[in-house]
């Protein structure tokens with residue numbers, strides 16, 4: 001049992017933040033036991049870790065991030081998607097054939113993700129099994145709850161990233177076999193997106209999904225270009241999402257669809273039918289995709305939505321920055337297309353980044369009693385002339401905070417010390 005004193009803030013529900021100023025939280029066996037303004041007598045003899053002006057919040061979840069592109073963050077941001085893939089992304093991903101290079105990059109990626117308060121993540125590797133295995137094992141050893149995918153693509157990429165279809169399926173099966181019983185970081189099927197996958201490949205992955213009972217992450221209706229490509233390459237499907245549904249990829253585990261910016265009614269219907277997550281990646285959509293998700297509308301339809309850094313289409317690995325950007329983008333969308341596009345609130349954005357997405361990883365993302373205690377202490381955001389309320393500190397952190405404002409990190413109830 002451990003007792004922590006701090007201001008405590010978490011999402012109560014989609015619209016409301018719960019705020020417990022100057023309170024005590026008890027953590028037992030990695031889970032929150034209770035929160036009190038006055039410490040109960042029975043805990044009087046337990047030493048208290050006192051963060052004084054610190055605000056305790058749940059750790060963040062990144063539902064869409066490309067680990068191999070970590071080295072590209074903040075570069076080539078003036079290109080749009082198709083050119084950016086060809087000139088920036090694919091040449092970098094090809095370098096991960098060199099596992100020693102991959103180790104250097106992935107060590108830095110995982111460390112920076114944790115430093116920025118992300119304790120749960122859905123991560124894309126590359127087509128390379130050895131490098132992607134290293135990434136998964138590294139995250140698993142650190143205790144990160146998440147999913148890592150060996151990317152599949154067997155058409156429309158540069159020569160050294162094109163897989164032979166049968167080999168792609170065989171290597172994916174070996175990857176699933178090796179890691180399916182992992183406790184922290186698990187494998188997930190990762191067909192990159194429709195333009196780079198043949199029907200034969202997607203059907204093969206559908207068979208593996210059923211056999212190993214694993215879910216899928218991919219990019220869905222990400223741009224007008226991608227949606228048109230999907231329609232012309234898979235003319236038998238009415239929408240992008242149906243390509244995966246027909247292959248039986250939607251009902252074996254969690255399905256996480258990145259971006260979901262231009263969905264048809266059919267895309268939305270299929271995603272809701274299988275309780276899938278759509279992921280808004282605000283920086284990425286500003287920089288290389290040039291489209292804005294109808295976040296408010298989709299939330300009102302009951303869709304599950306999380307946030308993604310989408311390194312390196314997005315440039316900042318901290319998901320907290322994406323909560324702020326999500327609010328900003330919803331206001332732009334509402335200004336230019338007011339019909340059916342309401343602006344979202346900060347509590348809604350924070351909820352997407354923590355409690356809503358935390359459900360994917362087994363009861364985390366909140367500080368309610370019973371939650372897995374993955375948490376951060378943030379501080380140093382008030383002004384001498386204006387002390388912020390705890391919930392204001394959280395909002396300001398998402399807008400102007402950095403990893404240096406995170407004073408402590410907890411994962412599975414234990415403080416991270418290295």
Ligand SMILES: [Zn+2]
Pocket residue numbers: 064066219258310313
């Ligand atoms: Zn992406």
